[in-house]
Amino acid sequence: MSAATTRSRTPDRLCAEAVDLARAAAEEAAAPGVVGEHVGMLSEGDRVVTHYFECKELGYRGWRWAATVARASRAKIVTLDEVVLLPGPDAVLAPEWVPWSERLRPGDMGPGDLLPTDAEDLRLEPGYTGEDEPPPNSLVSEEMAELAEAEDAEVTPAAPAKLPAAPVRGTIAAVAQELGLRRARVLSRYGLHTAADRWEEGFGSQTPMAQAAPASCVSCGFLTPIGGSLGQAFGVCANEFSPADGRVVSLSYGCGGHSEAAIMPTPPRPALPVVDETRVDPFPLRPAPDSGSVPTTTDEDTAELGHS
Numbered sequence: 145m146s147a148a149t150t151r152s153r154t155p156d157r158l159c160a161e162a163v164d165l166a167r168a169a170a171e172e173a174a175a176p177g178v179v180g181e182h183v184g185m186l187s188e189g190d191r192v193v194t195h196y197f198e199c200k201e202l203g204y205r206g207w208r209w210a211a212t213v214a215r216a217s218r219a220k221i222v223t224l225d226e227v228v229l230l231p232g233p234d235a236v237l238a239p240e241w242v243p244w245s246e247r248l249r250p251g252d253m254g255p256g257d258l259l260p261t262d263a264e265d266l267r268l269e270p271g272y273t274g275e276d277e278p279p280p281n282s283l284v285s286e287e288m289a290e291l292a293e294a295e296d297a298e299v300t301p302a303a304p305a306k307l308p309a310a311p312v313r314g315t316i317a318a319v320a321q322e323l324g325l326r327r328a329r330v331l332s333r334y335g336l337h338t339a340a341d342r343w344e345e346g347f348g349s350q351t352p353m354a355q356a357a358p359a360s361c362v363s364c365g366f367l368t369p370i371g372g373s374l375g376q377a378f379g380v381c382a383n384e385f386s387p388a389d390g391r392v393v394s395l396s397y398g399c400g401g402h403s404e405a406a407i408m409p410t411p412p413r414p415a416l417p418v419v420d421e422t423r424v425d426p427f428p429l430r431p432a433p434d435s436g437s438v439p440t441t442t443d444e445d446t447a448e449l450g451h452s
């Protein structure tokens with residue numbers, strides 16, 4: 145260990161004793177009454193010492209006022225270097241700043257919000273836009289396409305090679321537009337894989353709902369297929385009573401609303417009534433006198449009450 149290193153770690157005596165100078169500088173920089181007790185000092189180098197004072201400012205728990213003093217070589221006067229407020233080992237600090245692109249989570253966007261996409265987004269790759277022009281001698285060249293009308297193309301007996309102009313509907317750009325391929329960027333393989341992993345995690349075979357389901361979505365009548373390569377493993381649920389209604393679900397997902405999970409049995413139909421037209425059952429118009437608890441009365445007895 146060199147002599148310079150030893151001197152830098154040993155606090156200078158005059159600088160270490162300049163606590164009052166450091167406190168006065170800290171109180172001048174801070175608000176009145178927020179500079180607390182002297183909590184320590186640190187040798188910053190040859191004849192350079194930092195004194196730490198407790199900070200009593202509300203909201204700055206664990207912070208310390210740091211006043212650095214120094215002394216010139218062969219000088220007996222200690223001067224002030226700087227005063228700053230620094231966090232201590234137990235200070236309450238704000239969380240580390242994170243860019244908005246990393247803080248954004250699904251569901252954070254609202255009406256009117258715009259989410260710009262990075263030009264180098266790994267989820268996207270260039271798509272076919274029709275910017276690549278065919279050779280000048282091609283049947284679908286721009287010179288020949290200008291002579292044709294898009295909607296008024298007539299069927300002629302001649303072959304396309306012998307026609308004076310190629311119909312616009314036969315160009316590569318028109319076919320690409322009809323197939324939905326004229327997009328500046330499309331999903332890359334990375335974008336497809338991340339989407340598949342996200343959908344599998346939300347509505348996949350490892351979810352508790354799928355583990356308790358009687359069958360998987362691949363055999364459910366409410367599953368609506370989707371196009372593209374993702375259609376080999378995913379579909380859209382169309383069961384309004386399912387927790388995944390309107391969501392992209394894995395074919396191995398399942399729930400209790402499976403179309404074939406429980407077929408409601410047909411209720412038994414009652415037998416048709418049988419009418420015997422060869423027999424007559426007599427029914428008296430009045431009940432028998434001894435058939436009930438109501439005493440038998442004559443019409444004269446009830447005439448006063450308005451009964452006949």
